[in-house]
Every structure is written in C-alpha cells, then in structure tokens.
Amino acid sequence: MEKNIYITTPIYYVNDKPHVGHAYTSIACDSLARFYKMLGKKVFFLTGTDEHGLKIQQSAKEKNIDTQSFVDLMSKKFHDLTSVLMLTNDDFIRTTSEKHKEGARQFWSSLEEKGEIYLDKYSGWYSIRDEAYYQEDELIDGKAPTGGSVDWVEEPSYFFRLSKYQKPLLDFYSKNPNFVYPQSRFNEVIKFVERGLKDLSISRTSFTWGVDIPSKKGHVMYVWLDALTNYITALGYPDNSSEKLKKNWPANYHIVGKDILRFHAIYWPAFLMAAEMRLPSQIIAHGWWTVEKEKMSKSIGNVVDPIDIIDRIGLDSFRYFLLREVPFGNDGDFSKHAIISRINSELSNNIGNFINRVYAMSTSNFGNQIPRYGQFLESEKKIELKILETVEQYKYYFLNVEFSKALGAMIELVSAGNKYIDTMQPWSLAKENQTERLSTILRLMLETIRIVCTMTYPIMPLASVKVLKSLSCFDGDENLSYESLKNINFLSDGSPIEKIDLLFPKIDKKLS
RNA sequence: GACGGUGUAGCUCAGGGGUAGAGCGACGCUCUCAUAAGGCGUAAGUCGGAGGUUCAAAUCCUCCCACCGUCACCA
Incomplete structure (x- = not known):
C-alpha cells in the first residue's frame, strides 16, 4: 500500500x-x-x-x-x-x-x-485584564509587564x-x-x-x-x-x-x-x-501579512476579508499574488501597489498578453485549428531546452515549498516565449506565405502556453483549466500530469482552438 | 540582556575571495501579432561603518552602528 x-x-x-x-x-x-x-x-x-x-x-x-x-x-x-x-x-x-x-x-x-500524565497544581500570577499568566520574574513592581494588576492563583491541573x-x-x-x-x-x-x-x-x-x-x-x-x-x-x-x-x-x-x-x-x-x-x-x-506595512488588527480596522478581495481581483489573481509575492516563510506586505504591480506586470502583460497574441495569430492564419510542426531549427531547439529546464526547476522548487521561485521560473519561460516571437516575427512570415515556418512557430508557442498553464494549475486552477480546455487538451483535473510538461508534442494536430476572453484584465481600477 | 539573523541600484532581493547582478520602477529606442502589451538599450550602488588577512574582499576575521527574530503555556 x-x-x-x-x-x-x-x-x-x-x-x-x-x-x-x-x-x-x-x-x-x-x-x-x-x-x-x-x-x-x-x-x-x-x-x-x-x-x-x-x-x-x-x-x-x-x-x-x-x-x-x-x-x-x-x-x-x-x-x-x-x-x-x-x-x-x-x-x-x-x-x-x-x-x-x-x-x-x-x-x-x-x-x-x-x-x-500526572495531577498537580497550576499556579502563577494571573492578570484578569490581559487574560494571561506571568512568571514571577516577569513582574515589574508587583504588576504585569503590561501594567495590569495580578493575583496569585492556583488550580489543580494535569501535567504532561x-x-x-x-x-x-x-x-x-x-x-x-x-x-x-x-x-x-x-x-x-x-x-x-x-x-x-x-x-x-x-x-x-x-x-x-x-x-x-x-x-x-x-x-x-x-x-x-x-x-x-x-x-x-x-x-x-x-x-x-x-x-x-x-x-x-x-x-x-x-x-x-x-x-x-x-x-x-x-x-x-x-x-x-x-x-x-x-x-x-x-x-x-x-510568515505573516501586513497591510500597507501595518500589522493587521481589528483596532486599526485594516483586516482584509479574503472574500472581499476575491470579489475585486478574482480568485486566481489572489492565489497567485499570495504565493508569488513573497518567499514562503517570510513576512509579506499586502498592499494595493504591490498587488496591482504584480498582477498587471506578470499576469496581464506577460502571460495574458502572450496567450492573446499567440491565439490571435494562430486563429487568423490557421482557422480554429492547432497548427502542425514542421522542421525544427536551432531557435526551436533552444525553446525546447528552455522548457525542459524550467519544468525541472519548477518541480524542484515546489518540492521545497518555494512557491515564489517555482512561479518565477514559469514567468521566465513566458518571457523567453515573448522574446522568441519578437525574434521570429511570425506576422512577417504570414505576409511572405512561409506557412510551414509559421505553423511550426505557432505550434511551439501553443505547446508552451499549454505547459505554462499546466504549471500554473496548482496556483490558478480556474484560468489554467480555461486555457487547457480552449486548446482541446483538458480531460479532467485528475488527468493533469507533470509528465505532460516534458512533452512538447502533446496537442493534437488540427484540434480546435477556442477563443477565450481576456484571461487577466488589468486590475488598477478594481482596487482603487 | 543572551543567542541567531539581516544590512548590495529608487523598491524587492540574488550573489558570496579575482574587474558589481536580476525583477519592478524611471528614461530612451523599436517591432506591430497582442491587454497602449512585447523586444532592445541607458541611467543609477565607494555592496551599513572602521580596521585587519591576502597579489586580490561585497565575499574571510575583529570591532562598531542600525534593523529583525527567538527566549513556554499568547490562537
């Protein structure tokens, strides 16, 4: 077993x-x-x-x-x-x-x-105001460190x-x-x-x-x-x-x-x-979260209600921010500025826009079908290598509960994708009717999107599933696998690509 | 007070004996497929301070300064 x-x-x-x-x-x-x-x-x-x-x-x-x-x-x-x-x-x-x-x-x-376990007596200086017991040596002039008056109390108690x-x-x-x-x-x-x-x-x-x-x-x-x-x-x-x-x-x-x-x-x-x-x-x-650098407390009235914030920025963004913003173990600051900057730059500008541009080019050039691979050149091999590298790092970090670093590795892959597109200029290839090159490049980018969105699944299940479904490669949460991340030929030639709404709209206005 | 940790670009941090790095921000250039997004580039740090070891120190040692954490019954 x-x-x-x-x-x-x-x-x-x-x-x-x-x-x-x-x-x-x-x-x-x-x-x-x-x-x-x-x-x-x-x-x-x-x-x-x-x-x-x-x-x-x-x-x-x-x-x-x-x-x-x-x-x-x-x-x-x-x-x-x-x-x-x-x-x-x-x-x-x-x-x-x-x-x-x-x-x-x-x-x-x-x-x-x-x-x-044995039965004995529990005793100490008790401050009613603080609802706390103090040691003899903690007392200052016969009072609690907080200034509250204390009484000597004893009660029977079991001890471990x-x-x-x-x-x-x-x-x-x-x-x-x-x-x-x-x-x-x-x-x-x-x-x-x-x-x-x-x-x-x-x-x-x-x-x-x-x-x-x-x-x-x-x-x-x-x-x-x-x-x-x-x-x-x-x-x-x-x-x-x-x-x-x-x-x-x-x-x-x-x-x-x-x-x-x-x-x-x-x-x-x-x-x-x-x-x-x-x-x-x-x-x-x-660690703990402060809010705009202040400790969360009822008296300050700055306690953040998760339901409220999710209403504003969405569950995926909320989950992403929490796990990405801070190395796990450190304290973090839950600030408007940090949230907007993190979400807009990484989710909207990086991932969201990446998906959007690849989808747009794919559908306008190949209808609503997954394009096929042609021949791989050095440039494609480099991307494949980057993918494999990223996937390893991702796993390594996750196993060490370093969520932030795992997501950082994922973001780097997206950046590499964005750069690859700029270098390849698929829009020019389209004008020159270089169909095979175009098809190869877009397919590789669609696979990259699939891989990225599988990697984000543990953190952002909603968006991930939405994208994977749109690529006709989602077969139930239980069938998502880490192994599929290493395969750059996972999508099916000619399967439909479904258009999706903006995945990560910018959130400036929702938070102000 | 004791013990531990941290102090590196405007911000968040990585590096850890051999001519200072990343992301974000700022500024400039640029493609146009895309969420006025993307790509490229520039500026910016005497690496907390002072000594020391070494051919060479942000990196090792000593001291000092600042900040943080832990030091028992507090959800």
Missing part, C-alpha cells in the same frame, strides 16, 4: 471570522496538494476548525448565544471559505464533533496509561511530562535536519528545547468549554492537546486498524503560521513520542 501525501492546515480558531492569513495558509496547502496530484501521488488534504477554549466560551456569552450555536456559525464561515478558495480538501474536521472528542479522549487515556522529552526531541531534530522549514525557524526551535523543558499543564478547571477528561470530572483538556490531535482523529484514530490512518499517517506537511510553530515542532512531536506514534515529516512555518 503506497502511503498518501498527507497535508494539513492548522485548524482555525473560530473566535473571529477568516482573514487573509487563514486564506494564505489554506491556499499554500491546496497548491501543494494539487501539485502532488499532478505528480501522480495520492493526496489527503485536511483542514478544519478549532472550537474550544475560554475565549470561545466568552465570545459566545458576549453575543448572548449558546456556545454550540456560536461555534456552528463561526465554523461555517471557515467552511464556506473552502469553496470560495476552491480548496481540494478531503475533509473538514471540527473539534466539537463527537468523532474528534472521542479520539482526543482516547489519546489522553493512552498517555495516562503510559504514565505520561514534557521535560522527559528534551533529549529525545533533540535527537530527533539532529536526525531530521529538515524537520522544520525554514531553517532559521528550526534553529530557534532547537535553541528553545536546549534551554530545557518544563512539564506542560494540559488541563483546566476554570472553564468548561472543552473536551472532558475521561478520568476526572471538572477538568477539560488544554486546547492545544485537544487541537493537535485533530491531525489523527480526522483519520479515524483511535481505531488503529483504520485504513485512513494507515494510508495517511504520519503527515508529510503540517503547514502553519510562525506563531504556532512551537506547538507543532515541540509539543506535538513530544505528545506523539509519548503515545508511541510516528512523527510528521515536516513542519512548514510561513
């Missing part, structure tokens, strides 16, 4: 509606999933919502609705977004679902049976023996030097663990909205323990004979925001070691 490529987003906390950051994570995962499918792999792609915790309970109370209705409502917003973004996720897990809660409890019991896993984790890290991407983040994780780990408080008694602990009434599970197990409960855990679990676990990619890296790179592996389960292959931490 060949293992599937298992890709996950974090489960999103339903305290607020989705913003561009959520969309970003999901789109990255989706593009990766689509790419792997083109490689011929079976993929399982999971996303969902995290619905427990004190904050949720409070938010629901403020809005005067019962907690379950509140999370139903909020979760739906995230679920709706999966279709808006055209995610190809195979499941959508909710932590309030019975199957998840049962799995989480079983995970807990398994840790408990193995002696990895995290301290025990310092050495095993460090060993694991050194044996798996690519466990965390990017490397700089991995270094931070390693440093953190090297400084020593304290046991982790993993239950709360101060609120009730969470997964009940099997053995002790009044305790609910610490949200992170609850949340992280979603990656296995979605696969049918604790049923170890579950086909889904066997085929997918361990995960190939947990893609997360940099803010929650620690939970995925330290706690989660430790939990799994304790439960004697296999560890995920790679944790990918991406």
Whole structure:
C-alpha cells in the first residue's frame, strides 16, 4: 500500500471570522496538494476548525448565544471559505464533533496509561485584564509587564511530562535536519528545547468549554492537546486498524503560521513520542501579512476579508499574488501597489498578453485549428531546452515549498516565449506565405502556453483549466500530469482552438 | 540582556575571495501579432561603518552602528 501525501492546515480558531492569513495558509496547502496530484501521488488534504477554549466560551456569552450555536456559525464561515478558495480538501474536521472528542479522549487515556500524565497544581500570577499568566520574574513592581494588576492563583491541573522529552526531541531534530522549514525557524526551535523543558499543564478547571477528561470530572483538556490531535482523529484514530490512518499517517506537511510553530515542532512531536506514534515529516512555518506595512488588527480596522478581495481581483489573481509575492516563510506586505504591480506586470502583460497574441495569430492564419510542426531549427531547439529546464526547476522548487521561485521560473519561460516571437516575427512570415515556418512557430508557442498553464494549475486552477480546455487538451483535473510538461508534442494536430476572453484584465481600477 | 539573523541600484532581493547582478520602477529606442502589451538599450550602488588577512574582499576575521527574530503555556 503506497502511503498518501498527507497535508494539513492548522485548524482555525473560530473566535473571529477568516482573514487573509487563514486564506494564505489554506491556499499554500491546496497548491501543494494539487501539485502532488499532478505528480501522480495520492493526496489527503485536511483542514478544519478549532472550537474550544475560554475565549470561545466568552465570545459566545458576549453575543448572548449558546456556545454550540456560536461555534456552528463561526465554523461555517471557515467552511464556506473552502469553496470560495476552491480548496481540494478531503475533509473538514471540527473539534466539537463527537468523532474528534472521542479520539482526543482516547489519546489522553493512552498517555495516562503510559504514565505520561500526572495531577498537580497550576499556579502563577494571573492578570484578569490581559487574560494571561506571568512568571514571577516577569513582574515589574508587583504588576504585569503590561501594567495590569495580578493575583496569585492556583488550580489543580494535569501535567504532561514534557521535560522527559528534551533529549529525545533533540535527537530527533539532529536526525531530521529538515524537520522544520525554514531553517532559521528550526534553529530557534532547537535553541528553545536546549534551554530545557518544563512539564506542560494540559488541563483546566476554570472553564468548561472543552473536551472532558475521561478520568476526572471538572477538568477539560488544554486546547492545544485537544487541537493537535485533530491531525489523527480526522483519520479515524483511535481505531488503529483504520485504513485512513494507515494510508495517511504520519503527515508529510503540517503547514502553519510562525506563531504556532512551537506547538507543532515541540509539543506535538513530544505528545506523539509519548503515545508511541510516528512523527510528521515536516513542519512548514510561513510568515505573516501586513497591510500597507501595518500589522493587521481589528483596532486599526485594516483586516482584509479574503472574500472581499476575491470579489475585486478574482480568485486566481489572489492565489497567485499570495504565493508569488513573497518567499514562503517570510513576512509579506499586502498592499494595493504591490498587488496591482504584480498582477498587471506578470499576469496581464506577460502571460495574458502572450496567450492573446499567440491565439490571435494562430486563429487568423490557421482557422480554429492547432497548427502542425514542421522542421525544427536551432531557435526551436533552444525553446525546447528552455522548457525542459524550467519544468525541472519548477518541480524542484515546489518540492521545497518555494512557491515564489517555482512561479518565477514559469514567468521566465513566458518571457523567453515573448522574446522568441519578437525574434521570429511570425506576422512577417504570414505576409511572405512561409506557412510551414509559421505553423511550426505557432505550434511551439501553443505547446508552451499549454505547459505554462499546466504549471500554473496548482496556483490558478480556474484560468489554467480555461486555457487547457480552449486548446482541446483538458480531460479532467485528475488527468493533469507533470509528465505532460516534458512533452512538447502533446496537442493534437488540427484540434480546435477556442477563443477565450481576456484571461487577466488589468486590475488598477478594481482596487482603487 | 543572551543567542541567531539581516544590512548590495529608487523598491524587492540574488550573489558570496579575482574587474558589481536580476525583477519592478524611471528614461530612451523599436517591432506591430497582442491587454497602449512585447523586444532592445541607458541611467543609477565607494555592496551599513572602521580596521585587519591576502597579489586580490561585497565575499574571510575583529570591532562598531542600525534593523529583525527567538527566549513556554499568547490562537
């Protein structure tokens, strides 16, 4: 049984509606999933919502609705977004679902049976204003660093023996030097663990909205323990004979925001070691988006609603911008200027116009039929070489989750195509009735378009499929293949070319 | 404060001992098939600063300056 490529987003906390950051994570995962499918792999792609915790309970109370209705409502917003973004996720897990809660409890019991959990007291200086605990040495003049007053509080709590896993984790890290991407983040994780780990408080008694602990009434599970197990409960855990679990676990990619890296790179592996389960292959931490150089925040009121922006510039452009603008792992700036300049120059002027000019010449000279190849000269061989080179780079970068570079390679190919056309001057050949040359050149450019639009499929599924259909070479998403990128004789002689509307109109006006 | 990273053309960044690179932007020229798109070209940097090693340093070493990240229970 060949293992599937298992890709996950974090489960999103339903305290607020989705913003561009959520969309970003999901789109990255989706593009990766689509790419792997083109490689011929079976993929399982999971996303969902995290619905427990004190904050949720409070938010629901403020809005005067019962907690379950509140999370139903909020979760739906995230679920709706999966279709808006055209995610190809195979499941959508909710932590309030019975199957998840049962799995989480079983995970807990398994840790408990193995002696990895013990009951003690959780204590610290608590600031009501900040809703946060502080260490003794963090206090300034007996107050929180934020200036809020603090009280000493103690509550009974279960602890996970995290301290025990310092050495095993460090060993694991050194044996798996690519466990965390990017490397700089991995270094931070390693440093953190090297400084020593304290046991982790993993239950709360101060609120009730969470997964009940099997053995002790009044305790609910610490949200992170609850949340992280979603990656296995979605696969049918604790049923170890579950086909889904066997085929997918361990995960190939947990893609997360940099803010929650620690939970995925330290706690989660430790939990799994304790439960004697296999560890995920790679944790990918991406950066954050600012908006016009400002941090996104409700108080500034600059939170970008993905649905709103998609209404303006279209899904493909949105997905393209996010994955192209910034090296994956870095922070990015979601600015009007950057979006317009990126979309207009690369999508409209480069790709869009390229397709348009080739289509126009093809249809005016050869009717609505795919022209045939004649003899190849050096100039054509050079293009073929460029294609093969590009396709290799594209794959290399994609496998390294360097979306931006993969797209950069693709754009370079389009530029080479544009240049080739200018050099060949097919419009002159048409006037001179050099039909075979003309036919050869246009066919090669149509193949290039096909290849480019197959490469863009994981990022821009709508536009890609539209173009491939228009070239009579689309046979369903599931039949798109990476292999076809290496074949410059893929289209069928004489098949129809269908005219298409402008693929990427300029977007200046839509954003102003 | 400790540890790590970054500082290269107006902007975003690549390069990493042997006479400074790309994309975008600006400016100029040009084809006309095309979304006033494409192609070609020009300008622009004493490669954060100061020392040092070397025949030779943006590239290695030391110090300094500036900025960023991490330093546990914050979704």
